[in-house]
Amino acid sequence: MAAAILTATASDLGARIAARELTAVEVTRAFLDQIGRVDGAVHAFLHVDAEGALAQARGVDERLDAGEALGPLAGVPLALKDLFCQEGVPTTAASRMLEGWRPPYSATVTQRLLDAGVVILGKTNLDEFAMGSSTETSAFGPTYNPWDLARIPGGSGGGSAAALASFEAPLAVGTDTGGSIRQPGAVTGTVGVKPTYGGTSRFGVIAMASSLDQPGPCARTVLDAALLHAIIAGHDPQDSTSIDAPVPPVVEAARSGDVAGMRIGVVTELGGEGYDPGVLRRFTEGVAHLRAAGAEIVDVSCPHFRYALGAYYLIMPSEVSSNLARYDAIRYGRRVGDDGTRSTEEVMRLTRGDAFGDEVKRRIIIGTYALSSGYYDAYYGSAQKVRTLIARDFEAAFAQVDVLVSPSTPTTAFKIGERTDDLLAMYASDLCTIPANMAGVPAGSFPCGLSPEDGLPVGLQVMAPPLADDRVYRVGAALERALAAPDGGVLSDRLAPRWTPDAPKEA
Amino acid sequence: MALTTADVARLADLARIELSAEELERFAPELDIVLAAVASVSEVAGSDVTPMSHALALTNVFRDDVVRPSLTPAQALAMAPAVEDDRFRAPRILTEEG
Numbered sequence: 001m002a003a004a005i006l007t008a009t010a011s012d013l014g015a016r017i018a019a020r021e022l023t024a025v026e027v028t029r030a031f032l033d034q035i036g037r038v039d040g041a042v043h044a045f046l047h048v049d050a051e052g053a054l055a056q057a058r059g060v061d062e063r064l065d066a067g068e069a070l071g072p073l074a075g076v077p078l079a080l081k082d083l084f085c086q087e088g089v090p091t092t093a094a095s096r097m098l099e100g101w102r103p104p105y106s107a108t109v110t111q112r113l114l115d116a117g118v119v120i121l122g123k124t125n126l127d128e129f130a131m132g133s134s135t136e137t138s139a140f141g142p143t144y145n146p147w148d149l150a151r152i153p154g155g156s157g158g159g160s161a162a163a164l165a166s167f168e169a170p171l172a173v174g175t176d177t178g179g180s181i182r183q184p185g186a187v188t189g190t191v192g193v194k195p196t197y198g199g200t201s202r203f204g205v206i207a208m209a210s211s212l213d214q215p216g217p218c219a220r221t222v223l224d225a226a227l228l229h230a231i232i233a234g235h236d237p238q239d240s241t242s243i244d245a246p247v248p249p250v251v252e253a254a255r256s257g258d259v260a261g262m263r264i265g266v267v268t269e270l271g272g273e274g275y276d277p278g279v280l281r282r283f284t285e286g287v288a289h290l291r292a293a294g295a296e297i298v299d300v301s302c303p304h305f306r307y308a309l310g311a312y313y314l315i316m317p318s319e320v321s322s323n324l325a326r327y328d329a330i331r332y333g334r335r336v337g338d339d340g341t342r343s344t345e346e347v348m349r350l351t352r353g354d355a356f357g358d359e360v361k362r363r364i365i366i367g368t369y370a371l372s373s374g375y376y377d378a379y380y381g382s383a384q385k386v387r388t389l390i391a392r393d394f395e396a397a398f399a400q401v402d403v404l405v406s407p408s409t410p411t412t413a414f415k416i417g418e419r420t421d422d423l424l425a426m427y428a429s430d431l432c433t434i435p436a437n438m439a440g441v442p443a444g445s446f447p448c449g450l451s452p453e454d455g456l457p458v459g460l461q462v463m464a465p466p467l468a469d470d471r472v473y474r475v476g477a478a479l480e481r482a483l484a485a486p487d488g489g490v491l492s493d494r495l496a497p498r499w500t501p502d503a504p505k506e507a
Numbered sequence: 508m509a510l511t512t513a514d515v516a517r518l519a520d521l522a523r524i525e526l527s528a529e530e531l532e533r534f535a536p537e538l539d540i541v542l543a544a545v546a547s548v549s550e551v552a553g554s555d556v557t558p559m560s561h562a563l564a565l566t567n568v569f570r571d572d573v574v575r576p577s578l579t580p581a582q583a584l585a586m587a588p589a590v591e592d593d594r595f596r597a598p599r600i601l602t603e604e605g
Contacts, residue, residue, distance in 0.1 A: 197563060331595050333586075352524045
């Protein structure tokens with residue numbers, strides 16, 4: 001019984017809770033028990049809010065028992081990336097700087113989840129301030145990939161992705177600045193979508209690079225991700241970059257999965273040298289499945305994508321250096337060395353030196369450099385021009401095709417520690433995902449089988465024009481359908497024997 | 508364009524981050540590698556390309572000028588490192604010379 005709850009899809013759990021076959025409390029308890037059982041090995045969570053989650057679940061049960069009609073995910077538990085403020089619940093951004101901080105308000109995304117009756121189990125691990133591609137820069141220790149505990153779960157949202165893959169939660173929310181939703185999705189065999197920039201509110205999300213950051217849904221199935229997307233997306237007057245337009249029909253697209261007649265472009269620059277042969281093989285097969293489902297496949301060149309990584313590593317740190325200036329040891333967060341004799345500036349320097357980790361310091365320093373007088377035009381200014389060229393590549397491509405596809409990542413999950421001393425190798429993890437952030441277009445990563453080389457998950461990325469998020473889900477659903485097991489199971493279901501207590505040991 | 512430890516020390520100073528000698532020694536070559544890798548960006552775009560700061564072409568998004576609920580002083584001060592007389596207590600702001 002418990003295993004049947006743990007491995008169920010969120011949409012199925014929501015339907016059974018709405019039909020009163022299951023209670024929200026019963027479902028919430030099953031996932032809290034699972035977290036208690038497996039999180040010692042996975043370390044997906046930084047904080048488990050058992051009491052709060054059960055109180056939310058009881059509230060949902062009472063409303064449903066009273067005959068109130070709630071949304072499709074009411075009573076379904078979710079793991080929240082610890083970058084989202086939740087009133088009264090510890091929110092750290094995986095940094096010593098915010099250790100012990102409890103926000104006085106909730107992010108818009110958090111509030112929308114609570115209003116929809118989604119039960120927030122706790123806060124998940126991430127790279128410190130979301131800066132990383134492996135969750136190894138978290139000040140509170142790494143998260144381990146449920147497919148192979150010696151490997152990284154991706155980053156920055158490794159905790160959210162690992163929580164899904166170890167059946168600690170059927171839903172999660174992440175943020176994506178250069179791939180922090182999609183790359184963890186790819187390497188854990190789960191679904192992750194970065195909406196169109198402005199499609200989801202950034203209000204109450206701890207900022208990394210404001211022109212790139214975007215909250216988005218994570219789940220094990222395409223439909224679950226779409227249902228979650230529909231809850232968290234939509235205009236928010238509290239975020240001045242929020243788009244005042246209807247949410248694209250993502251749920252309908254996920255249910256349909258019909259790609260007949262769709263024109264799908266394979267980005268020629270995202271593949272070839274530097275990519276694992278096993279990744280390319282599964283990607284090519286995935287594209288063949290889409291062709292078999294009726295899509296027309298063409299090659300499309302986006303010549304400036306090769307400069308995206310370089311431009312990103314100037315624009316992102318520049319915004320980081322500005323955004324993280326707020327950690328000044330005055331109003332909230334850590335304060336170090338205030339002995340009554342030191343000046344505000346000395347205390348600020350000591351605090352930031354003490355409480356920021358290496359990667360955060362490096363990025364602030366690079367950003368300070370790129371923005372400094374004499375270098376601004378050569379670095380930040382040039383990077384902004386490259387951003388224009390990338391956006392033009394997308395525009396030209398979408399004049400020819402409905403969506404673009406590529407591998408989500410050049411390689412499968414690497415070993416913990418393997419790239420911590422090689423920054424460029426670490427940064428290259430986001431090679432395929434960064435262009436979408438630079439141009440603000442929606443993009444998602446979908447499971448595309450296991451690499452024949454190492455047996456680890458491969459992701460296929462779908463990118464669509466601005467505000468056409470539904471196309472991302474349509475293609476993802478077509479792929480999911482083509483790759484489904486005879487019982488309809490998705491890739492991550494293969495982990496059920498390993499991580500759920502009562503499941504049969506043979507998949 | 509080799510980034511020296513002195514350069515890193517100056518940048519850390521601008522960013523108000525205290526770095527140890529060990530960190531300066533470690534970061535300088537690391538950051539030099541990163542900056543060398545991104546330098547090609549300056550050669551890509553010509554002067555005719557308009558810089559893009561943002562994915563959305565939005566300008567001047569205003570809200571109505573009405574009073575909305577906000578944090579109470581108690582809520583705002585609840586997580587402060589130090590509080591005195593219902594205010595944030597900052598470290599010393601004047602120097603000996605100041």
